[in-house]
Amino acid sequence: MxxxxxxxxKYQSAIVQIATKSGTGTGFYLQDYDLIVTNNHVVKGNRFVTVKSKTMQKRLAQVLFADEKYDLAFLQPPINMKDLPPIKMGDYISLKDGDMVIAIGHPYGLNYTATQGVVSRVERVQQGLKYIQIDAAINPGNSGGPLVDEDxxxxxxxTFIIKGGDNLGFALPVSYLREALDQYMPIYGEVSIRCPSCSTMVTEQNLDAGKYCPNCGTKIEFPKKPEDEDAPVSGIAKTIEDILEKLGxxxxxxxxxxxRWEVEEGTAKIRISYNPDNYFIICxxxxxRLPKQGIKEVYQYLLTENYLSRGKFFSLHGDTIVLSSLIYDLxxxxxxxESMFRRLFRKADYYDNVLANKYHCQPILEEQ
Known part of the structure; x- marks a missing residue:
């Protein structure tokens, strides 16, 4: 124990945060298989997703395997991760009600959160599948993370929670994961979908008539390739992404x-969000952060710049200095x-350097 x-x-270096244009989730790296494991609903409909971890900057990772029935997916590591400490799969059969477990993930974007609890029921059947019911708190963003035993x-x-329930969480047993891994490994590297009807491994090469499972005839839809996507996003979101690409x-x-988007310009970190309900793009x-001494001088500088600036303003988020800009979507x-973003990005980097060098402001604390 x-x-x-x-x-x-042990797990922090192997836990991966996953993001798509529709949400976020968690994954974990298995060295023996050289794959990142997550839930299918985390990556559903995507050929590529963004991943990052403590040992890896944000990168694109390809979705190699998707299984809707068991809600499993495998990603190809975008870099060599074989030097990470190995994570082993345990013995589900020996699990008992009351055993201590730990759920690890990124709930609500809070990186590397671990919650401890116990197994409420080893075998809770939901929609024809066995699940481990646990009372360890899991929340949106935890999906796809590992459930770990005392060893x-x-x-x-x-995998999922019951909304409105008091810590009613459910994890797919590792026995199902082993079966999926054993079935996928003979075609490692190929993009495949496990048929939800007969569990046949289907690739784009063996699709019957380009649409159906070759074994049972169930219709199978692979995510569009990036070059075939007509419009992954639309409206203002597409405009924002077009602007970001023009800016490099x-x-x-x-x-x-x-x-939601996030970029870095020099030492400044810029977060962009759009809420269709209030019609504003917020940057x-x-x-x-504010210095330990000389705060009065910093305030005077920020207020003066607020008076002189057009379309931008300073504020404080706790002790962090924030330069913001709002624009009405229409x-x-x-x-x-593009012009507004470029000015903001450049000014953010400029002000960050001035505040640090002239007014001795402190760098933002970052999780390592």
């Missing part, structure tokens, strides 16, 4: 969720938005 702290330290081994994949940023790597550039075109 290993301690909770040892378990968390530090994976015994399940955190990857739209895929910039996405942090539905109608927040998070700069440095007023923004690709051309006007």
């Amino acid at each position: 290993i301690s909770v702290q040892e378990t968390i330290e 530090g081994e994976v015994i399940g994949v955190n 940023y990857s739209k895929e790597l910039s996405r942090t969720g539905n109608n 927040d550039a998070f700069l440095c 007023d923004m075109t690709t051309e006007s938005g």
Whole structure:
């Protein structure tokens, strides 16, 4: 038996945060298979998703395997991750009600959160499948993360919760994961979907008539290839992504969720969000933190710049100085938005350096 702290330290380097244009989730790397495991609903409809971890900057990863019935998916690691500490799969059969477990993931975007609990029911049948019912708190963003036992081994994949329930979480047993891995490994590297009707491994090469499972005839739809996608996003979101690409940023790597993006300009981190309900695009550039001394001088500088600036303003988020800009969605075109974003990004980097060098403001604390 290993301690909770040892378990968390062991898993942190292998836990991956996953983002698509519609949301976020969690995955974990299995060294023996050289695959990242997650839930299918986290990556559904995507050929590529963005991933990042403590040992890897944000990158694109290809979805190699999708299984709608068991809600499993495998991603190809975008870099060599074989040097990470190995994570082993445990023995689901020996699991008992009341056993201690730990759920690890990124709930609500809070990186590397671990919650401890117990197994409420080893076998809880839902929609014809067995699940491990746990009372460890899991929330949106935990999906696809590992459920770990007292020996530090994976015994399940955190999959869903019952809304309104008090810590009613469910994890897919590791036995189902083993079956999927064993079935996929002979065609490792190929993009495949496991047929939800007969569990046949279907690739684009063996599709019957280009649409159907070759074994049972169930219609199978592969996600569109990036070059075949007509419009992955539309409206204002597409305009924002067009602007980011014109400014030299990857739209895929910039996405942090539905109608949310994040980029870095020099030392400044800029978050962009769009809420269709209030019609505004909000750009927040998070700069440095207030200094320990000389705060009065910093306030005077920020107020003066607020008076002189047009379309931008300073504010404080706690002790963090934020440079913001708002634009009404109907007023923004690709051309006007590009000009506004460029000015904001450059000013953010400029102000961050001035505040740090002249006023001795402190860098923002970042999770390592």
